[in-house]
Amino acid sequence: MRGVVIPISMVPGNSVIHRISPLPKLLLAGCVLVLSFSTRNPAILGALIVLGMVMVSVANIWKPFLRVMAILFPILLTLITLQSIAPAFPRPWTPIVSMGPFTIYQEGIYSGVTMVERATSMTIFALAAIMTTHPSDLFASLQKIGMPYVLNFILTMTLQLIPILQKEFTTVLSAQKSRGLKGTGFAAVLPSMVPVFVGAIERVQQLSISLESRAFGSSGAKTSYRSVKVSWVDYLLMLLTTFGTCGLLYWIITDPSLDWSRTLIFAPWLAITLFTLATIGFLIFVIIAIRVVLRA
Amino acid sequence: MSGEKPILEIKDLTFTYAGAETPALKNINLQIFEGEYVALLGLNGSGKTTLQLCINAVIPHMIMGDMEGSVTVQDLDTAEYPTRELAKIVGVVFDNPEFQLSQMSVAEEIALGLENLGVAVEEMNPIIHEVLDIVGLSGLGDRSPFELSGGQQQRLSIAAALAMRPQILVMDEPTSNVDPIGKEEVFAVAAKLNRERKMTVIMAEHEVEVMAAYANRIIVMDHGEVILNGTPTEVFSQLDVLEKAGLRVPQVTEMAYRLEHDRSAHWNSVYPVTTEEAFQRIAPLFGGKHD
Ligand SMILES: Nc1ncnc2c1ncn2[C@@H]1O[C@H](COP(=O)(O)OP(=O)(O)O)[C@@H](O)[C@H]1O
Ligand SMILES: [Mg+2]
Numbered sequence: 001m002r003g004v005v006i007p008i009s010m011v012p013g014n015s016v017i018h019r020i021s022p023l024p025k026l027l028l029a030g031c032v033l034v035l036s037f038s039t040r041n042p043a044i045l046g047a048l049i050v051l052g053m054v055m056v057s058v059a060n061i062w063k064p065f066l067r068v069m070a071i072l073f074p075i076l077l078t079l080i081t082l083q084s085i086a087p088a089f090p091r092p093w094t095p096i097v098s099m100g101p102f103t104i105y106q107e108g109i110y111s112g113v114t115m116v117e118r119a120t121s122m123t124i125f126a127l128a129a130i131m132t133t134h135p136s137d138l139f140a141s142l143q144k145i146g147m148p149y150v151l152n153f154i155l156t157m158t159l160q161l162i163p164i165l166q167k168e169f170t171t172v173l174s175a176q177k178s179r180g181l182k183g184t185g186f187a188a189v190l191p192s193m194v195p196v197f198v199g200a201i202e203r204v205q206q207l208s209i210s211l212e213s214r215a216f217g218s219s220g221a222k223t224s225y226r227s228v229k230v231s232w233v234d235y236l237l238m239l240l241t242t243f244g245t246c247g248l249l250y251w252i253i254t255d256p257s258l259d260w261s262r263t264l265i266f267a268p269w270l271a272i273t274l275f276t277l278a279t280i281g282f283l284i285f286v287i288i289a290i291r292v293v294l295r296a
Numbered sequence: 297m298s299g300e301k302p303i304l305e306i307k308d309l310t311f312t313y314a315g316a317e318t319p320a321l322k323n324i325n326l327q328i329f330e331g332e333y334v335a336l337l338g339l340n341g342s343g344k345t346t347l348q349l350c351i352n353a354v355i356p357h358m359i360m361g362d363m364e365g366s367v368t369v370q371d372l373d374t375a376e377y378p379t380r381e382l383a384k385i386v387g388v389v390f391d392n393p394e395f396q397l398s399q400m401s402v403a404e405e406i407a408l409g410l411e412n413l414g415v416a417v418e419e420m421n422p423i424i425h426e427v428l429d430i431v432g433l434s435g436l437g438d439r440s441p442f443e444l445s446g447g448q449q450q451r452l453s454i455a456a457a458l459a460m461r462p463q464i465l466v467m468d469e470p471t472s473n474v475d476p477i478g479k480e481e482v483f484a485v486a487a488k489l490n491r492e493r494k495m496t497v498i499m500a501e502h503e504v505e506v507m508a509a510y511a512n513r514i515i516v517m518d519h520g521e522v523i524l525n526g527t528p529t530e531v532f533s534q535l536d537v538l539e540k541a542g543l544r545v546p547q548v549t550e551m552a553y554r555l556e557h558d559r560s561a562h563w564n565s566v567y568p569v570t571t572e573e574a575f576q577r578i579a580p581l582f583g584g585k586h587d
Contacts, residue, residue, distance in 0.1 A: 136400045157398050164394065164442065206395040209354050214409035214456060215383035221414045225407035 009159075011131045017059035018132045021230055022141040024237040025129035031245040032125040036118040038249060040110075041258040045117035052124030061131045068127060069120075074285030076116045080278035083112030084271070089261070096271045104275055109266045113274070135159065140226040149222065157207075161200070169196045302327035303463060303496055304351060308365035311346060311355060320346040322520040324365070328498065328513075330463065333490045335507035335528075336500040338517035339542050344500035347517070348466050351498065352386035353379045369464065383409065387457025391469040393449035394442065402428070402444070402452055403437035409460045427455040431485050447471075447478020451485055458489075465489065467499040479503075483510065508532065508546045508569040516541060528569045535567075548574040 017025070032048055039045065056065050087093055087108035094106035130138065135156070143152050172195050211217075252258060266274070309324040320343050328334055336344045349355045353374035356363045367374040370385050390396055399405040406424045415423070428434050431451040436444070441452055450470050457465060467486065471479040487510050489495040501507050507514060507528070514531040516524035518541040524531045532538070532545045535553055544550075552567045552574065568574035 134400075136404060139400075156400065203392075203395050206390060206392060207398060209349075209358060209379075210388070210390060210396040210453075211398065211408075212354070212358060212379040213352055213383060213386070213388045214460065215380045215412035216408070218380045218383075218412050218414075223411050223414050223417055223420075225404060225411055225417060225420050227417070 009131070010134055011059075011061045011064050013060055013132065015059045015132070017055060017128065020132075020237065021228055021234040022129070022133045022137050023144070023228065023230055024234050024241060025133060026138075026141060026145070027238050028241050029122075029125040029129045031241055033122050035245060035248055035252070036121050039252045039258065040114040040118075041252070041260060042110075042114055042117060042264065043260075044248075044252070044258070045114060045121055048121040049117060049124060052121055052128060055128045056124065059128060059132045061128070064131060065124075065127055069123070071285075072123060073120070074282050076119050077278040077282045077285075079115045079119075080109070080112035080274060081282065083115065084108040084275050084278075087111045094262075096266060097268045104271050106266060106271075107261055109271050109274060110261045110264060112278070136226045137228055140224065140228050143224065144228060161203075164203075165196060165200060168199055169193070172196055300329055303330045303370060304328040304498075305368045306347075306350070306365070307368075309347075309350060309367060310364040311350065312362045313346075314360035314362070316361070318520075320361075320520050321350070324522055326515070326522065326525070328496065330496055331490070331494040332513055333487070333497045333511045334499070334513045334515060335511035336498065336515050336517060337502075337504065337507065337543060338500075342517040342541075343520040344517055345468050346520075348388070348468050348498065348500060350374065351464070351466050352382050352388055353377055380412070383460050383462070384413070385462055386464045386466055387454075387460060387462035389450060389453045389457060389465070389467045389470045391472045393446050393453065393473060396453045396456075397441040397449060399441060401437065402433065402439050402441055405441050405452060406456050406459045409456055413460065423459050427458045430458060430489070431455045432481065445478055446474040447481045450474055450478070450482045454482075454485055454489075462495075464496045464498065467497065467501075469500050469502070472502070486510070504532075504544055505546045505570075508549075516543065518542075529566055532569045533565055533567045546570070 032052070035048065036045065056062060084104045085102045085108060087105050087110075089105075089107040089111050093108065095103045096106055096109070097104050133141075139152050139156055142155075143149065176191060304326070305328075306324050306326040309321055310319050311321040312319040324347065336347065338344050346355065349359060350363075350367050351369065351374075353367075355361065356375065357378045363375075369382060372382065372385070374382070397405055399408055403424050406427060407420050410420050410423060424437060425434070428437060431454050433448060433451055433455060436448070441449060444452060453470075454465070454467075465486070470486075471482050474482060483506055486497050486499065490497045490510070499507075499511070511528060514524070514526065514528050515522055516531060516538065523541060524534055524537060532549045535545055535549070538545055545553075546569050548571055549567045549569050552563055556563060563577075568577055
């Protein structure tokens with residue numbers, strides 16, 4: 001089963017990025033999200049991606065980062081394929097080439113490429129924040145900026161549950177195989193899901209009794225063991241991030257020349273290449289994914 | 297013990313799970329005093345877990361069913377106090393170590409209960425250190441609970457319960473999912489708490505030899521009823537009753553029985569239950585020096 005569940009968790013390290021408090025990192029990830037959704041300019045989105053990659057380099061988390069992207073990126077590629085032939089864009093559309101029943105449109109390629117850029121830039125910053133922060137600090141920060149205690153707790157538990165259920169699934173599957181169950185295909189995977197699912201329910205019941213026995217759910221004031229310290233450096237960083245984002249937003253909103261959808265012309269060969277690469281990339285991913293799941 | 301007030305008193309307790317036809321507990325009457333180490337013996341399904349869930353009010357507050365009679369801990373009637381409000385009196389450890397843990401680190405696992413009680417943050421670290429020290433997990437505060445061995449996880453569960461300063465520690469087959477070395481560690485911690493801190497321990501367990509050595513009271517359950525209740529010596533001397541309930545006695549006790557039946561040894565109905573006791577009583581038969 002290894003490799004099927006996306007491993008998103010902290011990568012231990014001592015880089016500058018690791019040492020910054022989680023709050024500025026979360027803020028930056030949030031700002032990039034806002035920026036990415038407010039522009040379709042490929043150059044601005046590209047610049048955000050480059051900035052994100054600089055962060056990944058400084059934090060020295062390329063390997064785990066690429067492992068996640070290897071799964072995410074091929075899925076994003078479908079955006080280019082689908083958008084090219086059916087743009088989510090106001091008509092009129094400018095056809096570039098026709099292949100049988102399909103026509104690739106200029107606006108479609110533009111839309112597809114910028115959507116992929118958007119998703120990529122958001123993901124990079126979110127991953128950089130998650131992978132350089134101890135999960136407990138992350139949750140403590142989320143609580144600090146107003147996430148309710150119970151929601152926070154549910155999120156923590158869910159994150160804990162994923163690797164446990166994965167391990168249980170592997171155990172059950174190998175037990176069933178050793179009992180002579182034909183070990184390939186979904187026919188083998190499905191019967192293993194049932195005991196894992198039943199086990200999960202039992203686990204949650206038992207855990208809720210266990211938590212209640214430790215006064216979980218008491219009325220009365222609660223305290224919080226983990227706390228995030230925010231230094232003046234963090235405040236400065238947050239201030240800079242906010243100003244930078246506001247400036248960029250102002251530029252994006254007021255400068256109509258940033259809309260390149262009609263001016264950035266894709267040559268037919270480039271459009272076909274992009275379309276083909278995206279489609280092939282996605283298909284290869286699907287084939288590999290199916291094989292991994294079936295082999296598990 | 298006669299004039300003393302029991303820390304746990306169960307009166308005419310009968311409980312039937314919602315949807316079940318027969319009661320899981322039938323007319324239980326028990327008094328348990330501070331500092332006792334009580335072992336609960338009985339086959340699977342005899343009602344040990346159900347009885348233990350009544351002690352900290354999981355029954356009737358979290359599990360549906362029909363409860364008659366009363367359970368009182370430290371003068372508090374469990375019908376009136378939900379589980380979370382008894383956390384400072386009753387700590388519990390269940391059989392499956394992983395099902396009780398939920399936090400990112402050992403220290404946070406212990407802090408969870410303290411947070412719920414609203415203990416001040418400055419007071420938490422000393423408490424965490426203290427309870428980790430008691431259960432022998434010092435220095436593991438930053439580890440993930442899920443990286444620990446089964447025995448360590450159970451000791452962490454004990455530590456998490458201890459942090460809330462309970463007077464009663466209820467343990468439901470705490471070693472049934474733990475390797476042999478881990479079992480020893482868990483038993484040792486429970487014995488130490490009982491001996492050094494007067495902790496009242498109520499443990500369901502199948503290891504009769506271990507219980508004969510540690511417990512000062514044995515309660516035997518069968519089909520939801522308490523069929524025996526007394527010191528290890530009193531209880532294990534009732535071999536016929538235990539056999540009828542499908543239970544074993546310690547191996548030395550069994551040997552003492554056979555010596556009585558095959559070799560006409562006489563124990564005056566007081567059978568040895570630990571190796572040490574057996575040795576003390578058998579050794580003189582062989583003559584020679586002993587001191
Ligand atoms: N949640 C439940 N719902 C219905 N019946 C239960 C439940 N838990 C236990 N029982 C029944 O209650 C009886 C006592 O079980 P239990 O207290 O778990 O025994 P033990 O811990 O000694 O193995 C058994 O007959 C069991 O089937
Ligand atoms: Mg049980």
